[in-house]
Amino acid sequence: MASLQSLEQELTTYNAKYNELRLKPDTDPAALEEVRKKLGELKKTIGQAKAAASGGKDAEKKKERERLLLKTAKVRTKRVPRVPANSYSGLGLHLSTQGTRDYGPAEMYCREHVERIVKEVFTSFGGACLDTPVFERKDVLTGKYGEDQKLIFDLMDQGGEQLALRYDHTVPLGRYLAMMGSNITQHKLWQIGKVYRRDQPVMSKGRMREFSQADFDISGNWDSMIPDAEILSLLHTILTRLDLGEFTIKLNNRKILDGIFEVCGVPAEKIRTISSAVDKLDKLPWSEVKKEMTEEKGLDPAVADKIGEYVKHKGGLALLEQLRSDTTLTANARAKEGIEEMGLLFTLLDAYGVLEKISFDLSLARGLDYYTGIIYEAIVEASAPPGFKANAEAGSPEDSTSAKKKSKKPKQSGGEEDEEEVDESQVGVGSIAAGGRYDGLVGMFASAAAGADKKAANKGGVPCVGVSIGLDRIFALVYPKWIEQGKRNKDTMVYVMAAGDGLLAERIKLVRALREAGIKTDFLAKNKPKLPTQFAAGEKDEVPFAVILGESELKEGLVTVKEQRWEMVDGKKAKIVTEGSEKGEKVRRDELVAWLKSRDLWKRWEA
């Protein structure tokens, strides 16, 4: 067996290799997968080696081993409990290669809760719903995603048009708005649905090939920055209501960023690809990003260094002041326009009361090609890379200089620490929402169709701003808390049972009557089930009211009702036994609905 030290050296090498491959746009997925496997094996071997070695070693070693194992458990088991390990390798989903998964009842109950909050806020902001097909003509999708282009899922050509699965909601929305022309009836549209990317999946963090996004977009010619501020307020409201803990919205403006590239001397045709390199600064140290700019993308190292000076800034109003006084930058028309926009935006964000969560961050670039104005990305503390906490503290809008000093430091030092930053198990779920302004997309579709209808193309330009919320990533944060709190996964209120001879027809009649009265009710689908079996079934769903039918009581027009409550004891649900819950209460059958709805227990569940 290799020494632990040599194994760890090998791990470092493979980590570096993996990250290098992963970030190259042209990497063969099979090669990447091979390295990923090797990495996994190495980690396992090291874990075993440490476990074996720890027996007689000191407490510190033991602690280290536990940390490693806990980390795995956290990612693999605790954070997002997976579908039970399946031995059905001959069928079903290969989670690792397809990058999709089933969501079972407990998970869906939580997901529905998340979706309900998001929808509630969407409609609260005046949004109307739009639904577009899951596939589009391939030519509608291509040319809008930049370097991620290659991740589009194609449908097989079965004798029609070439189709592909949508990659986001934004491009289908752009296509829809272009088709609608002047018939747009609503300017605030929301979409919730699945989108598809042939990306390397990281299931535990909610990064999958099929994932759910909730989008809200404002289209139309409105006064500058008002829709932009409205969207940021919407995002702020959603993240607050979801109770995800501390969050930061990183904010930048493509006009400023492109202005910076221009004044630094980036050739026009390289602006988008250099922008996409800058976007990796939240995962890679500057040295790596610079290497990508210069070695891969052929940028003059001196130009790269100038960019490096700019993009290390983050903060708030102070940073805005600093940019305003930068005469090199303000001499550039685009940068000047962007700086003015940001000034206006900050005023509005103040009125919305969301300024304290905003971090104006010149290193934020976003990968997608279609953005033309402000861009943003929300990260929560729980999901952020290790450096986040310091950044978040520094990210208050009044503090630009301290942010500069603190935040980029760990990223600029070389060696192992950097590798650690891109170790997937350390990164967390990443950004949980992102978006920006895209004023050219609808016009691009309209122009493409200009041959067919010139008039439409002329009035085709519709400025838009929007946000996409990653529902799987939010679920990956919310669900473990639900498990901890022992939430129910159903809202069944009544379980109807019978003592004695089963009374199947009587049970069915009562169940039917309760359901017709709007009470969620269930019963055991057996002819003559034993009472304990029926109780067990009702308890599995934690149903608050057990209604028991008995032959003699039925004749008197009575039923017995037992109220049931549960509490968390040592991480497990336990039924609270009281005299009342044991004995139950006799209630008139024809007054049962009213009686149930009058109970405190009922009202507690209603709320």
Added chain:
Amino acid sequence: MASLQSLEQELTTYNAKYNELRLKPDTDPAALEEVRKKLGELKKTIGQAKAAASGGKDAEKKKERERLLLKTAKVRTKRVPRVPANSYSGLGLHLSTQGTRDYGPAEMYCREHVERIVKEVFTSFGGACLDTPVFERKDVLTGKYGEDQKLIFDLMDQGGEQLALRYDHTVPLGRYLAMMGSNITQHKLWQIGKVYRRDQPVMSKGRMREFSQADFDISGNWDSMIPDAEILSLLHTILTRLDLGEFTIKLNNRKILDGIFEVCGVPAEKIRTISSAVDKLDKLPWSEVKKEMTEEKGLDPAVADKIGEYVKHKGGLALLEQLRSDTTLTANARAKEGIEEMGLLFTLLDAYGVLEKISFDLSLARGLDYYTGIIYEAIVEASAPPGFKANAEAGSPEDSTSAKKKSKKPKQSGGEEDEEEVDESQVGVGSIAAGGRYDGLVGMFASAAAGADKKAANKGGVPCVGVSIGLDRIFALVYPKWIEQGKRNKDTMVYVMAAGDGLLAERIKLVRALREAGIKTDFLAKNKPKLPTQFAAGEKDEVPFAVILGESELKEGLVTVKEQRWEMVDGKKAKIVTEGSEKGEKVRRDELVAWLKSRDLWKRWEA
């Protein structure tokens, strides 16, 4: 110009040709499309010819012309208002070939309403939600759909497994249950989502290549027919709550049907394909179905005639009695079992109070291969083929003989009348929900995986029964009513406006406060909009409360609120003008939330 008579003769020929092609499994879609186009042209020409001819003709001719034109309008424009005709042929959706469509805000508001009712009933029956990926491994999907197999959408092989879009929710559920093995935590699962079929789309009737289904399934070993009755009660409840008008649930049992095939002498290997021919009896006359059985599928005509005698029966308890006394049939073990099941089922359906909507129909076969027990299909009057009304009346469970006489007659007469029955514009949206028992599907998956895990396969058999509700078809029925009733398409409650200088920051602050109080609020994203422009924007969304800010009032801590109501006048929405709505009321800003929530208008919208 050809004579009207010769044109109508040509129409008859093309109608026949179209229907023949459409029902053949190996028809080239392009050829079918060509015939369909020709049909459309012919109908248009005939319509024009009749219109031109009607000028000096008698009233009857005029009436006929109106019927034809109305019919087209109903299908193409009125029933499901489409995305505005787009001249953007160079991009976007080709509705006719892709068979998908966008749903805009007004439509989605209605669809969300339908989905809310369906979900409410699902949870009311104790259901828990499941979500599976939109694509599956191709081998999971194949071999389960019978002759519709060929309609599966494949994904392009981009270096992974061969994937395909799900065709329904049932097979993914079966795969999920097999993977879960004994870890199933819930026996009632519901799924709502899109499924995909490369079928010939008929947009106006909600038959598309991408469509939404809502499924509810009960899995597990329960006592006979209890889950089956539960599902039928669920379907009954949903159709009742959706207020779709009169409906009938056609019901049969594969065991009886297969027993009939056996006693009539159908070879075992032909049973499924002959069953699939019988399933077409709701669209084709017996003569056509017999032709398919004998000429296409090689069945002995004498055997076909025997089948024909059985499958013309429909009714209720009387039909059950008739089958019980048929000693030829009860000598067959499967048929006997099926007849016993139906007897038990009718008793339970009586307890559920749904018997009157059930029509026991021996011609119902369902195309899918996986059904093993009862099968059913719901049709509503508004969606049914012309013969429906008579069938529905005859379908009361006590009346078997009269049903026999009345219902099949029009289908057995030859000639033009039969063609009329399969004319797509006459058929309506077809069945709006269907399902059945499939006891072998989960076990089939478990067995397929037996090589990997024998133990799992042994306990893999999980009996299931479920229903799929066609949400697009329901939408196609509900939406025209919504349009007629002039329903809103948003729930925004307050529109905040400002007189004079715009007061942007003040508007934003009030909007924010109202939203935080849970009040859906909007405003115009302009700096200094004119008051009439703001009113117009609020009125477009039919917002019940207009809140107007004025500089002097703000200083006094007051705002002006105007209540707004609308009514339908001659098919159009009109604002009701009263003195109160014109003048408005002054309300203290800090009491605004409470004031709004106390208003009758508020409560009306809450309900």
